[in-house]
Each structure stands twice: as structure tokens, then as C-alpha cells.
Amino acid sequence: MYQSKLFTKTRKEAPSEEVAKNASLLIRAGYIHKQMSGVYEFLPLGLRVINKISNIVREEMNKIGGLELKMTVLQDSEHWQKSGRWDDSVVDNWFKSKLSSGAEVGLANTHEEALSSLLKQYIDSYKDLPIYPYQIQVKFRNELRAKSGILRGREFLMKDMYSFSRNQEEHDAFYETAKEAYKRVFTRAGIGDRTFLTFASGGSFSKFSHEFQTLTDSGEDTIYLDKKKKLAINKEVYNDEGLQESGLNKDDLEEVRAIEVGNIFPLGTKYAEAVGLKFKDEKGQSHTPIMGSYGIGVSRLMGAVVEVLATDKGLVWPENIAPFKVHLISLKQNEEAEKIYQQLQEAGVEVLYDDRDLSAGEKFNDADLIGLPYRVVISEKTIKEGKFELKKLQEDEANLVSEAEILKILTS
């Protein structure tokens, strides 16, 4: 797209009230805007990143049998009273509101209750299971303090999948499948090399749940990492029992800081039982399905990528989730630039074309902040040689390349 059509602008100064690196940089680069503390609008560039992450998540969930649906924000209190999670003393970050009739409603922070309840209409027999419904949906948590930018918002976008299995064996097998799908998501999002499966507290139905933790000094969490095994254990279960059961050895572990970018959780029969979801087996006997939940904070993942990869100069997007692949910068050579822009568009390459009437310095500063994977510069100098300057964001050196080469490199 033409950058002149993008209504957002970069800011030189970080907003003074933002302490989190992710919010500060994303606001400066024009990806997000703060509505209020912990509540951010996604501007056109930011929405493109959100959509790319969502599509990666969607593809990986579909691959393992996930079926997408969309639950509701407004929640009938009835389901939550059944599970005992309606009371503010149990869940302390509810947003609640009232219908005109006076009845209280909740704003969903998760969907175990509502989904289990919905499925009562469709699940009767063992033939109806297993199923893996998921959604990518806005969720709400009334955080007392919200200072982590989009890492921990009061309103945020989340993928939540729920598994409903007929027995423990079936559950366990899917749980392992989900682990692998999660690894693929983080690899495709560009942080696979520093994201580790981490043993966490399991609740009453299982020894462990599992987190996916991405290493970064700014991380909220402390974990203990075995670099060889590529496995970690979090603080909750970092004790003799936890170590023994996880098979990790204290001597091989290093204390590191990390951000939780995903978690998977065995739920046992707790929620299905609470709302009365059952199925009949081959003999007509009634059972409660075994559930698991599988979460990825889509907006949080975007924030985590910023925390981990961005530099002092600006954002650094992995190619798969960058809002555009190429930043095409015309230094007063719009006629030539327009040609290559059209060619790249036709070849299906996503290009942000800086066609604005600004100085080279301003354009380069903006490009540094916006952080697209490739930069192509067209100036009087490059045109004289019949070439373009091409630079990968994380490389220092730019190369002068021909039109044919540029198309080849950027479409490969």
C-alpha cells in the first residue's frame, strides 16, 4: 500500500505513561493506540500483524482437527454459578454488567462453562467425540494494574481451543498433538528458537499443565531451563517433587526470565461435570468427557515478539507476521518506484511504498521504527546505475541489485 494513504504517523518520543517496551514502540511506530490503560486499538499496521498471527494459529489448529466457532462476550451467569466461578471472590478480575431487566451478565474471560453448556445440545453418544472446538476472540480481564502493554491487557485477543475426549488415553494423545501444534505456531511466528515447553502446576486433574515460555530479560516469569533437553519448569513446581516428576535435574537448570506465550491445561471432568455434559458409550452407559484447554494470546504473542526482537531503533518483524514484507522507499524518484511497486504487487509481494514527500532522514527513521523484513531504496544514485538498493532488516550491508534480481529475491 501507499504510505501516503496510511493515516497513522510515527512518533519520535515514547509516550511517557507507557513503561512496557512493547506498548512504547508499537505506539511510536503507529501499530496501536491506547484507549485506556490495558485497552489498545489496533491500527492498520497492527491489525495486519494480528491477522497474520491469527491465520498461523488457525491453520495449525485446523491441522490437528480443530473446528472454529465464535462464542459470545456476554455471558449468562447461570453457567458460571454451576462451576462456582461467578463469584468475584473466586474470579477477581470479572467485568460484569447488567441487562435492562436488571439481571447480571459477565464479559467472558474464558469459555469452558459456556462451551460445555452449549455442547449439551449436540453431544449424546461416544460417536460424537472426540471434538476440538476453538475460537479466536476478544476476552476481558479486569486487571487492577495494566502496565504491560499488550502483554496483559484488560481487553485482548485470544485463541482458545477445548478438547472433549472419551477417555484418558484419547485425551493424552491429543494433548501431545497439541504440544506439537503449539511448537509449530511459535516457530512460524519467528520465536521458536527461544520458546520452550515448560512444566507448570496441573491443578486437581493432572500433575502438570504446560506453558510455552519465550526467553527475554523483560519477561514477567522466572523459569528454570534445561537448554539441552529444551524443556523448562516454572517456579510453581520447581521443588523436589516437581523436579522428580518432570524428569528434570536441578544441576542442568538455568534460571532465566521469560514471557508466557501459550499454555495447555488438562481440565479433567470439572467443567463438563459442573454443567452436566455427558455421553453414552457403546453399552449405553453414561460418562463425562475429559476436557483440555489450549490457549494462545494472539495480541500477547504480538507483544512478546516485540519484547524479544525489537531493538533501540525500532520494531523487527519476522517475515511470517510482518504487516508487509517490503518497505519500498522512494527518494524523490516516484516514477521509477511506482513501476517496481506495481511489479511486486502483481507478483503477490506485500509492499509498503513510502511515496511521501519527506526527507530521506525522515523516511529512514520511519522505516527503522516500522521494522519490515526487507528494505528497497530508489534514489537518483541507484537509478544512475540502473539498480535498486536492497537490504535485509537485520543485516548491516545493503546491496545494489537489478530489477530482475529484486523480483527473484523477493518472490522466492
Next chain:
Amino acid sequence: MYQSKLFTKTRKEAPSEEVAKNASLLIRAGYIHKQMSGVYEFLPLGLRVINKISNIVREEMNKIGGLELKMTVLQDSEHWQKSGRWDDSVVDNWFKSKLSSGAEVGLANTHEEALSSLLKQYIDSYKDLPIYPYQIQVKFRNELRAKSGILRGREFLMKDMYSFSRNQEEHDAFYETAKEAYKRVFTRAGIGDRTFLTFASGGSFSKFSHEFQTLTDSGEDTIYLDKKKKLAINKEVYNDEGLQESGLNKDDLEEVRAIEVGNIFPLGTKYAEAVGLKFKDEKGQSHTPIMGSYGIGVSRLMGAVVEVLATDKGLVWPENIAPFKVHLISLKQNEEAEKIYQQLQEAGVEVLYDDRDLSAGEKFNDADLIGLPYRVVISEKTIKEGKFELKKLQEDEANLVSEAEILKILTS
């Protein structure tokens, strides 16, 4: 997809509490589920329809210069106090909640205030305008009664675009462009032939706003239609002055019932002025941009299509918004069916393949309810002739066709 993997099931009986045709049929066919009155989950089939409508809307908005972003549900009261719309006596269908700190927040029912306020950070000069930001987002209205299914929900999905222009002429030109884009949306969604541009009350900045009204006996609205001119006028402005200014003649008008599926509205400078959004012209003089708003209820449009096209037997989806193009029904011939299913999938045709172990009657009843545009049946009889039975949903006659023909017809 394999219908055996779809966890939803059809229901023979309409839910007794639903009075609206759209909700009753969509629930029976497994497209939606009721969380509470006016609040519906979109099940996998329903979400596919929502996504197809959203993509049509998105494409048409992008074509006229729209730039997508995503505003927030939670709203700071401050913006709304500036425009005078925070008080419940002014806007009587607010959902409000409270932050942990005790401050009141609103759940967005529209976004004029928040967007105008956001744009103060980016708009300085006449060079920054015009712009046409839009979003497709969940919205909330605390309806006292919610008996119209997804036509008028308490929680619903809406596309809202806002135009910010430098002067009246620029505004007027875009307003006309938007009208044409809206017509294309309704045509592509399959109800163009019965959807009419309708003069409506304009508020303080304009003689008229405009609605897009789709004819149906179950419509909530009464409008007066000139069939020749393909223009209508609604009840609010059906008076001597309105008729004169709209150029419609009372004698040419017919009173009809209709559903409003979209509306476009000149807003003048009201909201920009309220929040202090300004731009400087070439001479450095300050002006307030002229705004317009352009809404399409995406979930409402889905409901309207059901009200208008569905029959006693079930849903009838126009091809562009059907969850799948083809319903492939195997009558105990899954081996042959699987082959054609794979071929259609590879050809990019979206197929719902009924591979379940059910009677022909049950399968046909389900297919009638689900309402996909094409039906392909494979039975012992058709296999003997080396053919398939192909039927367009709205045609009575089925044809026996060869494999080559079926691929040709369904991929054309």
C-alpha cells in the same frame, strides 16, 4: 469437510422461545446457538457465513479507499462525555461496567467518539485527509426486548466505516461512492434485487441519511417504494417536505415491509468538534473535518438473508455467502463419494460431505435444513449408471451427470 466431524446437529423442532424465523431456522440447522436472549454463538457453519459476508464487505470497503483497523469494546467515558452521549438518558441502551479502580467504562455501541479522538494524534494538515477508516467488530446494545434473533442482537457484528473529509464537496462525493459500494455488497450477498436505497431522517447536518432496505413481509420497517426508480422513503420522512426534497411522487409509491440491512449517515462536524479534531488548510487556518458514518450489520445481514430467502423446508444460501458450495451426500457409497470429494477439494470447491451412517431420509432432511446451493447424491442406483445426481437447491429437477460434467459445472 466431513459432516461426521461437524459436532453440531440439526433439530427437528424449532426452539419454542424463538419467535423470529431467522433464529428458529439457524438454530435448527446448527448455525447458531443461543447464549441468552439477543446473544448468539456462531457455530462452525454460521461462522463460515459470517466470514464470507465480512470478506465481501471488506473487499468493497477496500476498493473505495477504506483502511481497516480494530477499535476496542471497552470505552473510556471521557470521549462520550464530550459528545453528550454518555448519559443513560441520552443513549438508553448502554452496557456499562466498572474498572477495578471504580471508574465506569462503556461497551461500545458505535465508535464516532473514540475514533475521532484517536485521530487527533495523526491528523494535522489538509494533506492527511480525506481518510476512510473502518472496522468489522462486535458491538453491544442493551435492548430491553431482544426477540428478532440475529436481526437485532444485544451483541452483534458490525462493519462501521467513518469518512473524514476536508469540505462538503469532498464529503458528498465520497458519500455517493459509498452508496455504490453498498449496492455491490448487497448484490454480492444475494439480495441486491430486493434491496433499495431509502431516504431517511438526516439529523441536524443534512436533509437525509440513507438506509438500505430489503423487502420482506417479516420486516420491522414500513417504507414507501418507487419500483421504477428503485428508490424508497421511510416513515420518518414520508411527508410533504420529505417527498418534495427526495424527488419522489406519492402516487408512484407502494407501502411495503422491509428490513434495514445498512445505513449511511452524514454527521457534519458534530463528533469531530466535540473531541476537538481539527486540521490546518494550505494557509494554516484551522478547520473541523466533515464526517460520515457507514454501517452494515454483518450478523444482521446474515439474518436478513434467512428472513428473505429461507423456505419452510430450510435455509437457502446465495452461493457467495453459503458456508459450502456443495452438499455431497453418500447413500452408503462412501468409497465412490470419497473420490469425488477429494477431486472437488483439489479443484478448490468447498464441499460439505455427508459421510455419516444415517438413512437417506435423515440425510436429505439435514441437507434441506442446511441449504447449500448444490446437492450431489451418490447412491447404488447412480453408481450403476456411472453417474451422480446433481441438483441446484432452488430447482425441482435433479440431473444425472458424469464425473467430468460434475467437475465442470461445480468449478465454473
